[in-house]
Amino acid sequence: ETGVTQTPRHLVMGMTNKKSLKCEQHLGHNAMYWYKQSAKKPLELMFVYNFKEQTENNSVPSRFSPECPNSSHLFLHLHTLQPEDSALYLCASSQDSGVGRLNTGELFFGEGSRLTVL
Amino acid sequence: GNSVTQMEGPVTLSEEAFLTINCTYTATGYPSLFWYVQYPGEGLQLLLKATKADDKGSNKGFEATYRKETTSFHLEKGSVQVSDSAVYFCALSEGYGGSQGNLIFGKGTKLSVKP
Numbered sequence: 173e174t175g176v177t178q179t180p181r182h183l184v185m186g187m188t189n190k191k192s193l194k195c196e197q198h199l200g201h202n203a204m205y206w207y208k209q210s211a212k213k214p215l216e217l218m219f220v221y222n223f224k225e226q227t228e229n230n231s232v233p234s235r236f237s238p239e240c241p242n243s244s245h246l247f248l249h250l251h252t253l254q255p256e257d258s259a260l261y262l263c264a265s266s267q268d269s270g271v272g273r274l275n276t277g278e279l280f281f282g283e284g285s286r287l288t289v290l
Numbered sequence: 291g292n293s294v295t296q297m298e299g300p301v302t303l304s305e306e307a308f309l310t311i312n313c314t315y316t317a318t319g320y321p322s323l324f325w326y327v328q329y330p331g332e333g334l335q336l337l338l339k340a341t342k343a344d345d346k347g348s349n350k351g352f353e354a355t356y357r358k359e360t361t362s363f364h365l366e367k368g369s370v371q372v373s374d375s376a377v378y379f380c381a382l383s384e385g386y387g388g389s390q391g392n393l394i395f396g397k398g399t400k401l402s403v404k405p
Contacts, residue, residue, distance in 0.1 A: 174333060214294075215334075215379070215395040262333055279326075279393065281333030 175199040178282035193248040195263030203268040204246040209260040296396035311365040313380035321382040323363040
């Protein structure tokens with residue numbers, strides 16, 4: 173138990189569906205992240221939220237839409253996805269030390285949501 | 291730009307064998323280096339880290355030394371167990387500033403340990 177919970181664990185959706193992935197952290201952290209894990213590729217950082225503000229969007233297609241209503245919850249809204257979007261989506265959180273301070277690099281990951289797009 | 295290269299897997303070993311998983315990096319400045327582990331069906335967990343040259347990170351019998359001269363951070367364990375079967379990821383961060391999550395990961399190396 174890492175303190176980061178993701179739901180659902182598995183999701184199958186058609187290309188025209190709208191669905192959402194949910195992440196909740198119970199660690200009191202101030203930063204949350206979405207990563208995409210595809211087979212035989214490095215983990216890809218998708219979105220970063222610090223203190224509920226989006227600070228990074230790594231050229232992610234607009235069919236992925238993040239939402240961070242508070243520092244404990246993070247959503248990833250999915251709309252008109254493509255089959256190549258099938259992957260494991262990992263949520264993570266950390267206590268960000270801020271600009272000018274040494275990053276500990278310690279992220280706490282959820283177990284992931286396995287997405288299959290038909 | 292910054293990058294991490296780690297050995298391709300899968301790696302299959304017998305129990306009690308010696309493990310080395312190679313990791314080299316390219317970075318400007320003074321990155322911090324990490325090994326994360328992902329057990330089957332789980333998310334990633336931080337295994338160990340080193341924040342400056344010649345530091346040795348260690349945890350659960352695993353070790354890795356930050357070698358600036360060879361830009362390497364190889365993971366080693368003297369005697370692996372079946373329970374060590376997992377995927378291991380080498381990663382780096384830019385050290386100071388930015389977000390903790392701005393880690394650059396390698397592709398991962400799958401380790402299978404047979405009894």
